Amino acid sequence: MLISLMRLETTRYGYILLLVCDVMMQISLVTSSCKFALKNLKKWMQPKKVPAGVLTFPSTARVTPEPLGIVLVVSAWNYPFLLAVDPVIGAIAAGNAVVLKPSEIAPATSSLLADLLPRYVDSSCIKVVEGGIAETTALLEQKWDKIFYTGNSKVGRIVMSFAAKHLTPVVLELGGKCPVVVDSNVDLHVAAKRIAAGKWGCNSGQACISPDYVITTKSFAPKLLDSLKKVLDEFYGKDPLRSEDLSRIVNSNHFNRLKALMDEEMVSDKIVFGGQSDEQQLKIAPTLFLDAPLDSAIMKEEIFGPLLPIITVDKIHESFALINSMTKPLAAYLFSKDSKLKRQFERNVSAGGVIFNDTGIHLTNQNLPFGGVGESGMGAYHGTFSFDAFTHRKAVLDRSFLGEAKARYPPYTRGKLKILKGVLKGNPLAMVQAALGCTGWA
Amino acid sequence: MSTGAMAGAGAEAGGELGETVRELREAYGGGRTRSLAWRQAQLRGLLRLLKEKEAEAFQALHKDLGKHHAEAYRDEVGVLIKSANGALQQLGKWMAPDRVWVPLIAWPATAQVVPEPVGVVLIFSCWNFPLGLSLEPLIGAIAAGNAVALKPSELSPCTARFLADNIGNYMDASAVKVVNGGPEVGEQLMEHRWDKVLFTGSPRIARSVMAAAARHLTPVALELGGKCPCIFDAAAASARDLQVSANRIIAGKWSPCAGQACIAIDYVLVEERFAPVLIKVLKSTLKRFFQDADHMARIVNQRHFERLSSLLKDRAVAPSILHGGSMDAKNLYIEPTILLNPPLDSAIMTEEIFGPLLPIITVKKIEDSIAFVKAMPKPLAIYAFTRDAALRRRVVEETSSGSVTFNDAVVQYAIDGLPFGGVGQSGFGQYHGRHSFEMFSHKKAVMKRGYLLELTLRYPPWDESKVTLMRYLYRFNYFAFVLAFLGLRR
Numbered sequence: 001m002l003i004s005l006m007r008l009e010t011t012r013y014g015y016i017l018l019l020v021c022d023v024m025m026q027i028s029l030v031t032s033s034c035k036f037a038l039k040n041l042k043k044w045m046q047p048k049k050v051p052a053g054v055l056t057f058p059s060t061a062r063v064t065p066e067p068l069g070i071v072l073v074v075s076a077w078n079y080p081f082l083l084a085v086d087p088v089i090g091a092i093a094a095g096n097a098v099v100l101k102p103s104e105i106a107p108a109t110s111s112l113l114a115d116l117l118p119r120y121v122d123s124s125c126i127k128v129v130e131g132g133i134a135e136t137t138a139l140l141e142q143k144w145d146k147i148f149y150t151g152n153s154k155v156g157r158i159v160m161s162f163a164a165k166h167l168t169p170v171v172l173e174l175g176g177k178c179p180v181v182v183d184s185n186v187d188l189h190v191a192a193k194r195i196a197a198g199k200w201g202c203n204s205g206q207a208c209i210s211p212d213y214v215i216t217t218k219s220f221a222p223k224l225l226d227s228l229k230k231v232l233d234e235f236y237g238k239d240p241l242r243s244e245d246l247s248r249i250v251n252s253n254h255f256n257r258l259k260a261l262m263d264e265e266m267v268s269d270k271i272v273f274g275g276q277s278d279e280q281q282l283k284i285a286p287t288l289f290l291d292a293p294l295d296s297a298i299m300k301e302e303i304f305g306p307l308l309p310i311i312t313v314d315k316i317h318e319s320f321a322l323i324n325s326m327t328k329p330l331a332a333y334l335f336s337k338d339s340k341l342k343r344q345f346e347r348n349v350s351a352g353g354v355i356f357n358d359t360g361i362h363l364t365n366q367n368l369p370f371g372g373v374g375e376s377g378m379g380a381y382h383g384t385f386s387f388d389a390f391t392h393r394k395a396v397l398d399r400s401f402l403g404e405a406k407a408r409y410p411p412y413t414r415g416k417l418k419i420l421k422g423v424l425k426g427n428p429l430a431m432v433q434a435a436l437g438c439t440g441w442a
Numbered sequence: 443m444s445t446g447a448m449a450g451a452g453a454e455a456g457g458e459l460g461e462t463v464r465e466l467r468e469a470y471g472g473g474r475t476r477s478l479a480w481r482q483a484q485l486r487g488l489l490r491l492l493k494e495k496e497a498e499a500f501q502a503l504h505k506d507l508g509k510h511h512a513e514a515y516r517d518e519v520g521v522l523i524k525s526a527n528g529a530l531q532q533l534g535k536w537m538a539p540d541r542v543w544v545p546l547i548a549w550p551a552t553a554q555v556v557p558e559p560v561g562v563v564l565i566f567s568c569w570n571f572p573l574g575l576s577l578e579p580l581i582g583a584i585a586a587g588n589a590v591a592l593k594p595s596e597l598s599p600c601t602a603r604f605l606a607d608n609i610g611n612y613m614d615a616s617a618v619k620v621v622n623g624g625p626e627v628g629e630q631l632m633e634h635r636w637d638k639v640l641f642t643g644s645p646r647i648a649r650s651v652m653a654a655a656a657r658h659l660t661p662v663a664l665e666l667g668g669k670c671p672c673i674f675d676a677a678a679a680s681a682r683d684l685q686v687s688a689n690r691i692i693a694g695k696w697s698p699c700a701g702q703a704c705i706a707i708d709y710v711l712v713e714e715r716f717a718p719v720l721i722k723v724l725k726s727t728l729k730r731f732f733q734d735a736d737h738m739a740r741i742v743n744q745r746h747f748e749r750l751s752s753l754l755k756d757r758a759v760a761p762s763i764l765h766g767g768s769m770d771a772k773n774l775y776i777e778p779t780i781l782l783n784p785p786l787d788s789a790i791m792t793e794e795i796f797g798p799l800l801p802i803i804t805v806k807k808i809e810d811s812i813a814f815v816k817a818m819p820k821p822l823a824i825y826a827f828t829r830d831a832a833l834r835r836r837v838v839e840e841t842s843s844g845s846v847t848f849n850d851a852v853v854q855y856a857i858d859g860l861p862f863g864g865v866g867q868s869g870f871g872q873y874h875g876r877h878s879f880e881m882f883s884h885k886k887a888v889m890k891r892g893y894l895l896e897l898t899l900r901y902p903p904w905d906e907s908k909v910t911l912m913r914y915l916y917r918f919n920y921f922a923f924v925l926a927f928l929g930l931r932r
């Protein structure tokens with residue numbers, strides 16, 4: 001199944017709304033995910049011996065992975081190929097049958113998957129179901145052994161409440177406002193490039209781990225702004241709306257949503273760069289805001305677009321309280337060379353993942369669990385974690401008929417209780433007595 | 443004084459609950475629950491509690507369930523002491539970050555998985571092992587550095603009160619709280635957002651807990667039950683094997699809380715020809731073990747007593763009673779009862795029994811038990827007594843359950859290395875030992891990069907050559923990448 005999935009990558013690709021680079025990135029990530037699974041599959045499938053301990057001596061204990069059964073994967077529109085296929089890889093690796101429901105908001109990829117996938121994998125065990133809200137609801141009403149959902153927290157709640165009816169465990173990969181804290185002790189140009197790459201280089205900010213907003217000190221903000229503007233000019237030129245390297249907004253709903261964020265009265269005068277938009281092309285230029293009010297919509301909701309608010313604080317440590325006053329994000333970023341600050345950030349900021357001096361790259365490391373916490377989701381995947389997400393770890397204990405500890409059976413006597421106490425405390429004499437079937441005195 | 447205790451079994455007003463939750467959030471937010479010292483202090487406090495208040499604990503369990511103190515020690519107090527000691531020993535290791543490999547392309551970089559507490563957690567425990575099912579998860583939640591609210595079951599009120607009266611005196615009362623009350627208190631608690639909820643109990647209530655949790659995107663773990671089958675293969679059994687098996691079947695059925703246990707043996711499957719010999723040895727062993735009715739727990743309350751007696755009174759079932767069957771409504775005592783082949787569509791064979799009634803179902807060949815078990819919802823545990831390695835392999839590979847234990851029953855509960863939890867209808871989420879720590883932790887991915895190496899190909903403006911370079915990179919084809927980079931390959 002996994003080898004077939006990889007061959008899918010080399011087939012001629014249909015029209016997709018994203019850039020070649022994005023597409024290639026998605027395909028490459030899926031390919032490397034598949035290869036990683038193929039390489040490690042035998043190891044993952046092996047039972048793991050665990051110490052049985054003395055209480056049940058003689059005995060052996062192991063944990064044996066088994067598939068959960070039939071799982072449902074519901075994916076998102078922003079990285080429609082990657083977010084659909086990557087979880088499916090985990091489900092297959094773990095030995096499950098899968099139904100994939102790609103997002104209808106990326107219809108070209110959805111039909112591509114529906115068309116191509118069955119030709120490369122066992123279509124009686126791996127199926128693609130296309131459709132919108134009605135079809136998704138109908139799917140959610142069925143009983144699944146696991147549901148894996150990538151999307152927003154509003155629908156995440158709906159998915160979990162459907163799952164509750166059948167006691168189905170879920171993985172929810174949601175989003176949040178991923179903050180970027182920029183300290184003054186940085187290599188500014190590199191930092192600005194990496195922030196820009198993570199924001200506008202990733203689907204125009206329409207990514208769950210895109211930097212959502214920046215926090216920096218009042219004194220450093222002007223330098224940061226300058227650097228960002230320079231970088232944006234390098235990346236997209238003087239007329240970003242004409243740049244082919246700038247992704248467009250997925251549809252007019254989201255375009256209008258983003259415009260409303262920008263046009264809100266208390267925010268529109270905080271624009272310090274950009275602000276242009278083209279409704280025809282569904283493009284919005286990279287736009288920077290300085291100190292948008294914290295109660296504005298752009299600071300309360302996940303932006304998911306090319307708008308970057310920069311919030312200033314007096315001291316950099318104040319950023320922690322600001323971040324913690326919001327719900328836990330999928331990723332939190334800090335640009336700094338200061339080890340103490342980094343340590344404090346790691347300890348005090350809770351997020352799905354934390355990256356120092358870069359953005360978004362943890363996505364590509366198969367050894368790191370990728371998932372949220374709190375509002376940004378539950379469960380994780382990638383690499384071994386994908387296999388684990390779709391696996392039941394079954395405990396198996398093999399006891400011998402030897403080692404009959406009469407002390408455990410009624411009728412209970414003081415002597416037996418003494419032995420029991422000794423055994424549970426790890427007292428060697430008691431254990432010997434138990435193993436020999438003694439019942440102690442009285 | 444114990445400010446952490448919400449004394450009394452009465453329901454709490456919404457305002458008080460809100461205050462409780464707020465205090466827990468404050469305690470957690472202040473940061474002290476995260477230190478190793480705090481966690482160790484709580485665990486040590488718990489150990490002191492179990493030692494100093496052992497007599498009171500036994501009394502509470504006896505009042506609630508008629509448990510003999512040996513059973514209380516064996517199944518609850520002793521196991522808790524073992525777990526708390528284990529956690530104390532292993533805590534440093536569990537808290538340590540895990541370094542993971544970083545692909546060369548990200549150099550210089552380091553990556554780790556760092557466990558952190560989820561925050562403020564809620565534990566619902568059950569009435570049958572009211573001490574164990576409250577404190578075992580508590581050990582995990584504390585070890586992981588969380589603030590905890592514990593809601594014991596109101597159906598075991600003496601133990602609930604014992605916990606409320608004592609926890610605050612031995613542990614940090616503003617970070618570890620006991621909340622007592624009936625189902626309405628449970629509902630009110632679920633109106634708040636928690637960072638994790640562990641629920642042990644029935645599937646019906648589990649559904650409403652999970653539905654309530656969904657509103658806040660609170661992750662849950664559900665420890666439910668099921669009909670745990672025991673496959674008894676007498677084919678190669680010697681007389682000694684038979685006796686040992688009978689001992690252990692009884693230890694797995696009647697000894698833990700008179701069968702009112704999620705991992706108790708629910709029913710036995712045996713080949714027709716061996717049923718008589720099994721029944722004979724069970725009867726004689728039962729007589730020996732339970733000469734004194736005091737050595738088996740009683741039924742928890744009137745409602746469950748009536749539920750169990752109606753299982754037996756079912757006209758289609760009554761004729762299959764082979765042993766026992768007598769009931770004492772006043773003392774809520776039901777004698778260990780064995781049935782032979784009650785109808786498979788009767789309630790006793792379709793519902794989880796949770797009591798001292800053992801149906802024995804005969805099959806033609808012992809291998810048929812596998813299909814029988816597969817046709818039922820996945821249970822918390824499957825037991826098989828057999829010396830046949832091929833049968834053992836088939837049981838593991840062809841059935842699904844929380845756990846499988848060969849040649850014994852229930853003991854898997856005490857093994858720290860084995861994850862304890864269900865699958866399918868028996869629940870999801872696992873704990874015990876290190877798994878308890880992980881159940882209440884968030885594994886945070888942390889990646890540190892340096893400024894040294896800048897790969898400009900990741901930045902726009904993009905062109906074909908950058909795409910080509912990216913292709914090589916993602917496949918970790920460093921050689922080709924370097925060549926292309928140097929312009930020696932297209």
